[in-house]
Amino acid sequence: MSAAAASAAPAMPPVKGSHALVATALAVGTFMQVLDTTIANVSIPTISGNLGVANDQGTWVITSFAVANGISVPLTGWLMQRFGVVRVFVLSVLAFTIASFLCGIAWSLPSLILFRVLQGAVSGPMIPGSQALLISIFPPHKKGMALAIWSMTTLVAPICGPLLGGHISDNYSWPWIFLINVPVGLFCAAICWSGLKGRETPTRKIPIDGIGLSLLVVWVGALQIMLDTGKDADWFSSPAIVVEAIVAGVGFIAFMIWELGEKNPIIDLSLFRNRNFSFGVLAFCIGYALFFGSVVLQPLWMQTWLGYTATWAGLVAAPSGMVAVLLSPLVGKNIGRFDPRWFATASFIVFGISYFMRSNYTADASYVTYMLPLLVQGIGMSMFFVAMLTILLDGVPDARVPAASGLSNFLRITAGSFSTSITTTFWDRHAALHQSRLAEATSVYDPRLQQSLGGLRDLGLNPTQALGAITRTMSSQAYLMSALDFFWICGWISFSVAGIVWLTRRPRGAAHAVAAD
Template sequence: MKKNILIITVIAAAMMELIDTSIVNVALSHMSGNLGSTLEDTSWVITAYAIANIIIIPMTSFLTTNLGRRNYYIGSIIAFTFFSAMCGMASNIWTLVLFRFLQGMGGGALLSVSQAIVFEVYGKARMGIASALFGIGVFLGPTIGPTLGGFITENYSWPWIFYINIPIGIAVTVSSLLLVTEPAIKVKAKAVDWWGILLLVIGIGSLQTVLERGETDDWFAAGYIVVLTIMAVLSLTVFIWWELTIPNPVIDLRVLKSKSLAVAAILTFVTGVGMFTSVFLTPVLAQRIFGFPPTITGLTLLPGAILAIFGLLFSASLLKKGVSPLIIVFTGFVLFIIFSYKMSGLDLDATPGILASNLIYRALGMAFLTVPLTALAVSGLEAKDVPQGSALNNMMRQLGGSFGIAMINTYVAKRFGLHRNDLVANISIYNTEATARISKLTQYFSGKGMQAMDAKNKAMGIINSGIDKQSFLLSYLDAYLFIGLLFVLAMPLLLLVIKRQKQVRPIVLVSDH
């Protein structure tokens, strides 16, 4: 009975962390309006969480060794719960971003340590059952996240998407205090690689800030962008050199000598770009352009997410039967490319049903990439290097997500300017359709009692609003096509490991947010 409660506890903790990666996506517009920030600034609410995960995930093994698994796990749950409450109480966007980052630092342990506990409870003999159970559990988080976020935002207010973590966090903390123990085999604590930690934080933080703020502040015309770029390059260069030369690095980069891991890491990075940017773009497109309410927006993601659970189990069973991970990964890439192509062809008449059907391709593509990429990543590693290789692979997924969102915001902004200029150029006295539309609107408002000048200004305002809406639509559609092209360009990397037909170890399912 205690084992069952422990399993429920740790899966609930993992789901709580995963729900928070997607629950905010459908609330971005509400947050932006309520806090008086731009949508680009509000996207930092997602990015800050991802950056924190990027920093903490590869350090989890190191931290559990030095702090003790029980202490680190319970401390992380408490931190995650506390900063969830602080996110809900934030009164401005940058306070929210700070608390969101700290929430992500606490949440980074919940997935990997929960996973380790599940596999320890079931043991090697029942590894398959543990994989399936944990895999379904972690997929339920992203499945219900957008739907739950939409329902809460529409019927209550956006702070409640964070407050909902408090009762769950308290329950999980109490249960963990009673049931979570140290692992049977204890690993000797290593010296703390403080320089490695510091260089990683400075490098990733600086680079992400450059990517996020570069477009807004005209890139290198801003002095702080230049300074942060130099800091990022120097910090990450020294970080790589430092980690490769010291005996106990916080992240052992030597495992990247494995060709299968190196290729899998790049493909996982691309997968992270596609996964996070698509789930960021879609709610914004649905609400800003199509006018869907938050609940409907969340529900468009639900059918695909449910099917993804079956796709995950199916891909795991194919691997068990000896099907090459490369074939399954190829299929996943093709499905996502189809999703990108179909999304790039939408128009203003798109319905929730059309959006939901397109998102099924995305969800199945991600499901077919999750387990095989993990299997490919560890297939060429020795047993002692598997945990570090898996951690690096997970980090690349989160890194792809945070960089992808920053990149796609910049790309959308540039495409919006180009499309708007093209559309505005068509509004002239020589365009009979445009002049007729303006004249008709002006007459309409004049008939409502407006002065001639006010009526014309009102008409021009509506035309301008329509141009902006069409420009944003075209920019978002370009963004989907851009992501699809990135997947196409990454596919040839599979040829580098095409000859590897090695039987992999029992598969550890890793969450794809």
């Protein structure tokens, strides 16, 4: 869609009267979709065991959703121009609800993977659609509040996913992690359609970029599969990973060349001519990658080496979501009164402080010690999404917000996929490095080691069992040291990214401008 055509579409007036119920339904739609990106993570062992497959096969439950969702998100702009924002969003929610039900009644791993692909594919318009509709129903002076509502759900859902998924898997049966979407999805679709059907956006019959879509499917699919399976396949020592990397790289280059010359591209790259969008998306993706990497690593470390259950690992992170929920409305109410770049800078600094606090963890710390840095993170979460979206949508016309939102969310999802793979690979490889150094620092003749082995034998362990216990303790310490390295690096990167924010211009006071620059 060209910039001129996009800007020609008139902006809708804000909804008159009370719109709290519609805003809640839109937020719930966002929450439901984001929740399903993480809710199955801690349930993979349960799902795999129930369906009679290995855990590495069960991870396709996650991969299949991520690949399909990553491909479908960039289609949002074209779909909403062709059929209307309200219609596409509501139909997406209904299709997501049906796919969730099918996932809940899946009878085998192939059927579950098929339904997860469907669930990911139809959910692409949900996040950018809810964001665009929230912005449209609030008056200009309350657009910051609209983004605050949207950001609360987007940040809290990844934290609630493992907590809710672990609780359901521990106390009920795994199909309920999908079936709980059914009543929620029906509520969201009904409220949004009844409240917004009279506010449908203008539609245009525009051709779909079939070649661009095909190239997008190829390179995004290859990239997502490479990222999700690379760690288990030992990355580029595997011929399959090398082939996937080549396909992703060549496909991406071909996609970019095609899109730059296409009259109606599937992804509107002209959005990057806006300085705020370009630098805003860059800072947005890096900040989210750091955040998502820590969300993945900490519960994984606590469950693997500290003996925490999935439920308790989720409870450590839960307070950060509560803080974000409490503070986000306050930030949204005041974001238009001050330069949003200060809020963005503060969020990166607070994130950095939280990471540095976690870089001082010990293996025998208390629940409160593990939880306090996440409370601090919650303060940064309350500002991060609101400020970054205000910056990157500045200068984007109302008609192009769905396309801009779809593109920024596509890049954010891709950054999260990179982060997950890089984080877990870094954690394993640096743990191996620390373990080798710990092993070099001792020997079987070390009096301290002999004393420890003697103490374990006195407790009834045979020499092999005692040595195994010592080895596990050493491995636990190595993984702790690797996690501390990760958090320390994240702290410095977070401080550095704050500087990128100041390469943007000051937004003009609203969540986004009505006309392009």
